[in-house]
Amino acid sequence: MNEPEKAYKILVVDDIPDNIKLIRNVLYGRDFNISVATDGKQALNIAAIRDFDLFILDIAMPDMDGYEVASKLRLDTRTADVPIIFVTAKTFPTDLAKGFEVGGSDYITKPFNTTELLARVMNHLELKRSKDIIKFQNNDLKELLHTQKKLLSIVSNDLQDPYVKALRNANKLLTRFTSISNEEKIELINEIQQANQIGYDLTLELNEWSQIFSDKLTFKPVNLALNKVIAFSIDQIKEFKKAQKIQIIYEKKNDLSLLADEHMLKRIFFHLLHNAIKFTKPGGDVIISCILTENDAEITVYDTGKGIERDIAESLFQADFFHNSQGTEGETGLGLGLKIVKRYVQKHGGRIWVESMPGIGSDFKFTIPLVRV
Secondary structure (H helix, E strand, O other), X not given: OOOOOOOEEEEEEOOOHHHHHHHHHHHOOOOEEEEEEOOHHHHHHHHHHOOOOEEEEEOOOOOXXXXXXXXXXXXXXXXXXXXXXXXXXXXXXXXXXXXXXXXXXXXXXXXXXXXXXXXXXXXXXXXXXXXXXXXXXXXXXXXXXXXHHHHHXXXXXXXXXXXXXXXXXXXXXXXXXXXXXXXXXXXXXXXXXHHHHHHHHHHHXXXXXXXXXXXXXXXXXXXXXXXXXXXXXXXXXXXXXXXXXXXXXXOOOOOOEEEEEHHHHHHHHHHHHHXXXXXXXXXXXXXXXXXXXXXXXXXXXXXXXXXXXXXXXXXXXXXXXXXXXXXXXXXXXXXXXXXHHHHHHHHOOOOEEEXXXXXXXXXXXXXXXXXXX
């Protein structure tokens, strides 16, 4: 479900044009998108293809009266929960009762008081908006819980593996310390260090994931010089042993300023560079470039790595998709970094995507708004 939009959408249904004009005059100047229909059939056709927040429905119409229109609206899942205000000259209790029986939410009698009409319209719109927000939040929470449950079930195994390996090698080192060569000791120590590093990195990613999806990170955009952020990110990634064997190139843009959160932008580059290095063999290249569009900077992190199959590439950024693929030196991971990057990019109002060919390499592209002077 999409997040509720700001502008309220109202469909006014009446077979008398003057009545429609009067209602539109009452609602004019407010944050409403108003559509009209002059008979029941037309109203149902419009409601079948467009979403509305409220129906203002005349009862006395030829061919198909308001009662029948309301009944049909309630049978359609698209319109079943949209409030209906009947506009009617019928004031007998039986007429009003029938209106509620067929799904009416409220009514106003003709000739109507403009203040009363506006008050009733606003009450039902605000009530529906509140319900929509609650439904949106519930769906979002369900999706998050489903993703977290799936992630934890996978991580429970992946997080154990490196530490099991580290413990096994440590035990081997302790029990056979005097009987094995110095070369074997060094090899075991390196394997212990690597296993602990894998476990530590995964723990850091999980912590970052948790902070993002619990909305603990505050978005603080400031004017940033892209050259400085990228230089910092390259220096940071060069601390990794494998990164020192890969050429990282930045095709600089002069004095390019972005409106971005510094922490988030640096983490975007860290994860994308780390990912590129993971799937690139020593001696390969990782290239950072940037082009300017009308409103954004489009940044690309390109690698000469192993590439990604199309079906996997299309799912990489989905929150509930976890693909444990090995890097060129056997590195493991769940792809959490790319999901973290997507959230950071979305915080900036940008978008992210990947273009890749197996055996050739991958282009990870994202956009960030430009600072306009």
